Amino acid sequence: MTVVTRFAPSPTGFLHIGGARTALFNWLFARHHGGQFLLRIEDTDRARSTEDAVEAIYDGLKWLGLDWDGDAVSQFTRVDRHREAVETLLASGKAYRCYCTPEELSEMRESAKADGRPWRYDGIWRDRDPSEAPVGINPVIRIKAPQDGETIIRDKVQGTVRVANDTLDDMVLLRSDGTPTYMLAVVVDDHDMGVTHVIRGDDHLTNAFRQYQLYVALDWDVPEFAHIPLIHGPDGAKMSKRHGALGVDAYRDQGYLPAAMRNYLLRLGWAHGDEEIISTEQAIEWFDLDNVGRAASRFDFAKLSNLNGHYLRSGDNEMLVAEITPMLEERRHEALSEGEKSMLVRAMSGLKERAKNVLELAESAYFYIARRPLVFTDKARSQLDNEAIVHLRTLVAAFGQMMTWEADVLEAHVRTYVDESDPPIKLGKVAQPLRAALSGTTVSPPIFDVMVILGQQETLARINDAISAANS
């Protein structure tokens, strides 16, 4: 049997982090088994669904690298099929019309609450004769659920979960306006789409019981269920709009790499021994439901950040330059030339191991393509004191004479210079002023590497700029 999983978000907002992980697990499970990963947009709630949200979901999944098979299914377009399923239920006596109005229902709810009784629809229309139906009221269709015994779910993550049927009531399948409810639509769609494994957040665990009953009533095979624990905010509270539940686009904007997000999300609730850095290929090979934990986990930015640093350091130079180019151009208000881009590619290995996100990478790379004269930070300017300028004057003269412009040659020359100064000075006494002159800051990759990447001409010009600035 081919494995078919699905991700079924409702387009009422961005693709948030919890949804992203659910999608990832579904995707990994399908890819691991060589099966299919389908996408279904649960847009039956017309009032709350928007086109923008649908686009945001597509964008988020694409950015994460989670490709789905076939076209996304719009649940809304399948209402006829949903109604059809209810017709068969009505015909076989497994569903019935209920004429209670929403008002009556909420009254029943209120009084149950007042008496301290657990609320549950009492099924008064369950066995009533249709002739008693009041006129002028459009009924809802409810399932005729079993009233005794128990419903058992053998969840791939949560294990065997059981509930007494008398704690469940007859849920609504079709609203009085004829539209299907979520419970109906999920079951019909999952069945029609051939979904074999329903992997979703455990906030749906109790829904699974009712859905199970629906599958049975429809005489359909019940898929495997796997309810994965939710992700909580850093403070342990549920992730909500105002509680750290950002859209994946926000993570992209903060400079996180998709590979890092995948790795981080994967380790939130799933483990493979002591493995921490797990490539996507490896994840596909290893992923299984047995090793999904059952406890909710907290979102930890520090760890995500650390992982991001790892993927940045091992990231492809060209790819990274492509990532930061738009940021650099925006800041400089001027496009980068091909020469500058290739310079950045050469600079990347020195830069990427110092950044923990793409934003920082762009920030630290800017000085390479900044137009002269550089703007100095306060700390950089303080490095360029009188003593430093004396050293720079001597060095710039020597640098101008150099025939080979290589890091080790430059370093050897400067080391000799500091050693032979009288009295000998520390390398830092010269390296820091050089750094300030060349980068405008006090932090950069190794300064002799910087000189080589910048090239002799630019290096000399920047040092001379610093000397002139100090004189004025």
Place this chain on the structure above:
RNA sequence: GCCCCCAUCGUCUAGUGGCCUAGGACGCUGGCCUCUCACGCCGGAAACAGGGGUUCGAGUCCCCUUGGGGGCGCCA
């Protein structure tokens, strides 16, 4: 309130009855490296929620308590 789920360092987790004087990672921290900042390397502090069982033996199995979470809509 009722129903369901969960519970190992601050955080993510390994652990499937003896290999656990509980391992790894992030974070924190001492040191090394060093032209800055990082990276890297070496070291440290840090956990089985509590109580009962079962067993020769329990972090691992059972029960209770406590604590968290989720669900109880003509939302999804």
